[in-house]
Amino acid sequence: MDLVAQCAVASLLVSHAVRADAEFVAVLLGPPRPPRIVRFVGAEVRGLNPDERSTASLLRKALAEEGLAERSVHAGVYGRGGGLRDALATIQPPIFLMDEGGEDLRGSRLGSDVTFVLSDHKDFTAEERALLAAVTTAKLSVGPRALQADQVIAVVHNELDRRA
Numbered sequence: 001m002d003l004v005a006q007c008a009v010a011s012l013l014v015s016h017a018v019r020a021d022a023e024f025v026a027v028l029l030g031p032p033r034p035p036r037i038v039r040f041v042g043a044e045v046r047g048l049n050p051d052e053r054s055t056a057s058l059l060r061k062a063l064a065e066e067g068l069a070e071r072s073v074h075a076g077v078y079g080r081g082g083g084l085r086d087a088l089a090t091i092q093p094p095i096f097l098m099d100e101g102g103e104d105l106r107g108s109r110l111g112s113d114v115t116f117v118l119s120d121h122k123d124f125t126a127e128e129r130a131l132l133a134a135v136t137t138a139k140l141s142v143g144p145r146a147l148q149a150d151q152v153i154a155v156v157h158n159e160l161d162r163r164a
């Protein structure tokens, strides 16, 4: 839960502000009712703070829901039932898989509305990789070292900020 909270914060917060043009989507496979999809919408979210505890409490609210349809659990935070396949089905291309063995992000052509997919501390399973291979445009790398997912998100945002 800490890792997911760190990734939400890295995706949406800058110093004293929220990235209104960003969304963070997490596919959560742990109890109590997996799989569930949690979506944070930068343009709508209220009360998102840099500390992991308050973000984790928003995540827990979304996880406490039982329904399959997406429902708001807090301003700008939504929960629904579904796994990786369902999450990917709602996302328009281009979708990039972040992977230390991929092409260098620095030289990449991205477009203006773009999605980046990362795993948590465990690598994607073979089944998840097959799903991703069907919908992703390319694998992108932020460098040769394996970083933590929230660190990768910070580097990707930095690259996008420099290009904007």
Ligand SMILES: C[S@@+](CC[C@H](N)C(=O)[O-])C[C@H]1O[C@@H](n2cnc3c(N)ncnc32)[C@H](O)[C@@H]1O
Pocket: 097, 098, 099, 100, 101, 117, 118, 119, 120, 121, 122, 123, 124, 140, 141, 142, 143, 144, 145, 146, 147, 148, 149, 152
């Ligand atoms: C903590 S890493 C996964 C574990 C890692 N493969 C390992 O066993 O050392 C979490 C995710 O961040 C992304 N990632 C980590 N380092 C990266 C890099 N240098 N470039 C692009 N993505 C990276 C990948 O999506 C990776 O699956």
